[in-house]
Each structure stands twice: as structure tokens, then as C-alpha cells.
Amino acid sequence: MRLLYLYIFNEFLKLILAFTPNNTVWGHINALAGSRIYYTGGVIPNATIWKSIIDFSNTPNQMATQSKEFYYLDVSTGFKINGIIPWVDLSSSSIIPPHSWNAFSLCGSDNSTLVMFGGDFGSTTPINLVFTYNLKTLQWSNPVTSSQPPNKATRSACDFRTGKMYMFSGSSNTVNPTMNILDTKTLTWGVGSIIGAPSGRYDYTVTLLSNGNIVYIGGVDSSGVVKLLTIPLYNINDDTWYSMTTTGYLPTPRGHHSSVLTKDGRIIVYGGYIDRITLVPVLDDLVVLDTGGTVFTWSKANVSTLSPPSRCYHSATLVNHYMIVLFGRNDLYLPSSTMNEVYILDTSDKFDYKWISEYKIDEPVPTINSTYTNNNTNPDTNIALIASTVVLAFLFVLAICLLIFFCRKRNRNILLISGSNEQ
Ligand SMILES: *[C@@H]1O[C@H](CO)[C@@H](O)[C@H](O)[C@H]1NC(C)=O
Ligand SMILES: *[C@@H]1O[C@H](CO)[C@@H](O)[C@H](O)[C@H]1NC(C)=O
Ligand SMILES: *[C@@H]1O[C@H](CO)[C@@H](O)[C@H](O)[C@H]1NC(C)=O
Ligand SMILES: *[C@@H]1O[C@H](CO)[C@@H](O)[C@H](O)[C@H]1NC(C)=O
Numbered sequence: 001m002r003l004l005y006l007y008i009f010n011e012f013l014k015l016i017l018a019f020t021p022n023n024t025v026w027g028h029i030n031a032l033a034g035s036r037i038y039y040t041g042g043v044i045p046n047a048t049i050w051k052s053i054i055d056f057s058n059t060p061n062q063m064a065t066q067s068k069e070f071y072y073l074d075v076s077t078g079f080k081i082n083g084i085i086p087w088v089d090l091s092s093s094s095i096i097p098p099h100s101w102n103a104f105s106l107c108g109s110d111n112s113t114l115v116m117f118g119g120d121f122g123s124t125t126p127i128n129l130v131f132t133y134n135l136k137t138l139q140w141s142n143p144v145t146s147s148q149p150p151n152k153a154t155r156s157a158c159d160f161r162t163g164k165m166y167m168f169s170g171s172s173n174t175v176n177p178t179m180n181i182l183d184t185k186t187l188t189w190g191v192g193s194i195i196g197a198p199s200g201r202y203d204y205t206v207t208l209l210s211n212g213n214i215v216y217i218g219g220v221d222s223s224g225v226v227k228l229l230t231i232p233l234y235n236i237n238d239d240t241w242y243s244m245t246t247t248g249y250l251p252t253p254r255g256h257h258s259s260v261l262t263k264d265g266r267i268i269v270y271g272g273y274i275d276r277i278t279l280v281p282v283l284d285d286l287v288v289l290d291t292g293g294t295v296f297t298w299s300k301a302n303v304s305t306l307s308p309p310s311r312c313y314h315s316a317t318l319v320n321h322y323m324i325v326l327f328g329r330n331d332l333y334l335p336s337s338t339m340n341e342v343y344i345l346d347t348s349d350k351f352d353y354k355w356i357s358e359y360k361i362d363e364p365v366p367t368i369n370s371t372y373t374n375n376n377t378n379p380d381t382n383i384a385l386i387a388s389t390v391v392l393a394f395l396f397v398l399a400i401c402l403l404i405f406f407c408r409k410r411n412r413n414i415l416l417i418s419g420s421n422e423q
């Protein structure tokens with residue numbers, strides 16, 4: 001009986017302590033490492049005037065606050081998007097001030113470090129703009145890097161073989177392009193070629209193909225949202241820019257969409273805004289760039305299910321054949337923090353994409369081993385859970401003791417009374 005109560009208490013506690021990210025977050029960043037999708041930062045718009053907010057600088061202010069949250073989605077277990085989502089909060093381990101629009105990649109000397117560079121830190125821009133999270137020791141650090149470039153909000157791609165992280169242009173300059181390369185093993189910055197590079201831009205996506213080409217899709221340059229007919233490519237092996245003319249369906253130009261690469265060379269581009277001033281999301285929200293042939297081919301995806309509202313400022317991560325979309329800004333409503341806006345696209349059939357409600361483990365998901373043995377649960381939540389369980393168990397036992405004590409006392413009183421009655 002007591003065990004049952006304890007069990008119920010425990011479940012109740014888990015429910016209370018269950019972490020839900022502030023899911024109105026726009027412009028958070030994501031990185032897949034093993035069976036965990038890590039997320040950090042983002043802006044939380046003012047709920048009263050969210051639809052008119054387009055300027056997020058100098059936060060916190062009336063427009064928005066920035067998030068300091070750091071958490072992961074555990075994709076080693078299945079879940080339903082309307083059920084309990086396996087989030088694990090790691091915010092208390094983070095040393096980064098509130099931030100958004102950062103570059104973030106799995107990289108580092110042992111391929112087990114999350115590396116973040118620059119972005120918007122509101123009014124508290126740190127001196128050292130690189131933050132690293134070691135997935136083995138679970139520690140953040142803020143190392144000094146040599147030849148650090150000026151701050152900007154950009155995107156990154158990591159070459160796992162060399163540990164080099166490539167960051168093209170960004171928000172600071174949309175006229176003169178730059179290619180900054182961080183060697184995450186030596187924490188030294190270098191520059192790449194800009195001969196033949198496209199105009200400087202931000203809010204684009206980067207996709208590194210297996211042949212060493214980084215594909216730059218969309219974004220905003222000094223003349224507005226960039227068109228998608230010609231796609232800039234940067235080859236990391238020979239430090240050279242190319243451009244590729246595409247065939248097929250021509251998608252609406254877009255910024256702050258998402259791109260994921262499937263094993264068979266499809267880049268699935270989802271969402272994005274039509275222009276930076278209105279942030280109205282594109283209508284053709286699911287388009288696919290096939291990079292398999294000698295020319296790239298665009299197509300509009302065939303979707304046989306109902307689609308969620310088109311969005312921008314979200315993130316998408318491919319785990320096996322599931323594209324996991326998180327949060328972002330749609331044009332219809334501001335999601336509440338209880339809505340847990342997670343959407344899943346099944347990309348396995350390239351002729352028939354499906355938005356589905358359940359993430360299943362139908363292929364093994366790799367894991368990254370941490371040096372901690374108990375690596376499946378968040379240490380913070382765990383300690384909190386154990387502590388509160390102990391406290392509650394103590395209170396429970398105390399209550400039982402008091403109950404027994406008072407019952408006995410009452411019985412004794414009753415006995416006394418009955419005794420006195422007998423007198
Ligand atoms: C949100 O915006 C409204 C309307 O401008 C303003 O009155 C309110 O103070 C803002 N909220 C915050 C937290 O700044
Ligand atoms: C998340 O939301 C809660 C409740 O609205 C708030 O107290 C908390 O500060 C928010 N966290 C961040 C990182 O903004
Ligand atoms: C590094 O991690 C990525 C992503 O998990 C993986 O694809 C790649 O093979 C890994 N590289 C090495 C050298 O372990
Ligand atoms: C979409 O479906 C139609 C009919 O099944 C097919 O003819 C077309 O090739 C498909 N397009 C794509 C991009 O898969």
C-alpha cells in the first residue's frame with residue numbers, strides 16, 4: 001500500500017517536474033549528436049504584440065526576451081507529438097548569456113563537442129564568442145580563440161574529418177562576403193576564399209554534401225530575400241566557390257527556413273519567410289532539392305497528409321527518415337508554452353511525404369557515450385526528483401506515524417471513556 005502511494009507520488013512529481021521548453025521560441029538553434037537533439041537559445045516574443053514584432057535587437061525589451069534554455073530531445077525512445085515529449089533540461093549547466101540566431105554545430109577535436117559561435121546576446125555580448133559543450137564531460141566552456149572575427153549571426157557546417165567549422169557572412173555585412181573557418185581542434189580562426197562567392201547574406205541554410213560541397217540555400221542579402229534558381233556552393237576540399245543552376249519547380253525565395261539532407265542526397269527545405277519585413281511564411285512550404293545528379297533539381301513535395309501551418313524561425317533535424325520540426329513563427333497564432341509544438345515529417349517515400357503524429361524507433365539511432373554512467377537522465381532533474389521523493393516519503397511516513405499515534409491515542413481515550421463510563 002505504502003509502495004503504491006510512493007509510486008503515485010513519484011509519478012505525480014515527475015509530472016510536476018516535467019520540463020517544457022518555452023515553446024514560443026523563435027530562432028533557437030539545434031544540433032543532433034547521437035540520439036539527442038540539442039537546442040539552445042531563441043527569442044520569446046511579447047505575447048501581446050507578437051505578430052508585429054520584426055526587430056529583436058537589444059533584448060530584453062518590450063518586443064521580446066531571449067532564452068537561456070539549453071535542453072535536448074531524447075530520440076532514443078519513441079514518442080507521440082500530442083503525448084509527453086522526452087525533453088531533458090540542461091539549462092542550469094549552461095554558462096551562455098541569453099542568446100539567439102547563433103551558429104551551432106556538432107564538431108570539436110573528438111567529434112563530441114557542440115560548438116556555438118556569435119549571434120545576438122542582447123545587451124550583454126561576451127568577449128569570447130565561442131562556447132563549447134563537451135558531450136562526454138557535460139561541461140560548457142567559453143574558450144579564448146585566436147584571430148576571432150567580429151560578432152555576427154551566421155550559420156555553420158562542420159567537417160567531421162578535420163574538425164573545421166565553416167561560417168559564411170552573416171548579419172553583420174550583407175555587401176562584402178566573408179568566409180570564417182574555425183579550427184575547433186586548435187581553437188584558431190582562419191579565412192576561406194571569397195573569389196566567386198555570392199553576396200553576403202544571413203538567414204540562409206547550410207548543407208554539407210558528402211563530396212565536400214556546402215550548399216547555401218536562400219537567406220537575405222542587401223537586395224532582399226535571395227532567389228533559388230542559382231545555388232552557391234563552396235567546396236571545403238579545394239576552398240573554391242561554384243554556383244549551380246537548378247531545373248524543375250522554382251520555389252519562392254525564402255529566409256530562415258530549414259534544410260535537412262537525406263541519405264539519398266535530397267535536401268528537404270521547409271518553411272521560411274517571404275520577406276524580412278512581414279515575416280509571412282511561404283506558401284510552398286515543403287520543397288526538395290535533389291543534389292544526386294549533375295544538375296540540381298527542385299521539386300515541390302507531394303504531401304498526402306494535413307500539413308501544420310507554414311512557419312519560419314523554427315528548426316528541423318533529420319533522425320533516420322524522420323524530420324523533427326520544432327516551434328517557430330507561424331502567421332496564425334502564437335503557440336502557448338503548453339502546446340509543445342513538435343511536428344514530424346516522414347521523408348522515407350520521396351513521392352509521398354507525410355506529416356505524422358508519432359516518432360518510432362524503426363532503425364537504430366546511434367548514441368554518444370558520456371563519461372558519466374547515468375547518462376540517460378538529466379542530473380539536475382534526477383537530484384531534484386530524488387530529493388523531493390525523499391522529502392515526500394519522509395512526510396508521508398510522518399503522516400502515517402501521526403495517524404497511528406492519534407488513532408492509538410483516540411483508542412486509548414475511547415478506552416478511558418468507556419472505562420469511565422463503566423465507573
Ligand atoms: C508587451 O507589449 C505591450 C504592448 O506594447 C506592453 O504594454 C507590455 O509591457 C509588453 N510586455 C513586456 C513584458 O514588455
Ligand atoms: C520560461 O517561461 C517561464 C514561465 O513563463 C519563465 O518563468 C522562464 O523565465 C522562461 N525561461 C526562459 C529561459 O525564458
Ligand atoms: C561525427 O559525428 C557525426 C554525427 O553523429 C557522424 O556522422 C560522423 O561519422 C562522426 N565522425 C567521426 C569521425 O566519428
Ligand atoms: C507527385 O505525385 C504525382 C502523382 O502521384 C507524380 O506524378 C509526381 O511525380 C509526384 N511528384 C513528386 C515531386 O514526387
Ligand SMILES: *[C@@H]1O[C@H](CO)[C@@H](O)[C@H](O)[C@H]1NC(C)=O
Binds near residue numbers: 367368369
Ligand atoms: C558506447 O557504449 C557501448 C556500450 O558500453 C559500446 O558498445 C559502444 O561501442 C560505445 N560507443 C561509442 C561511440 O563509444
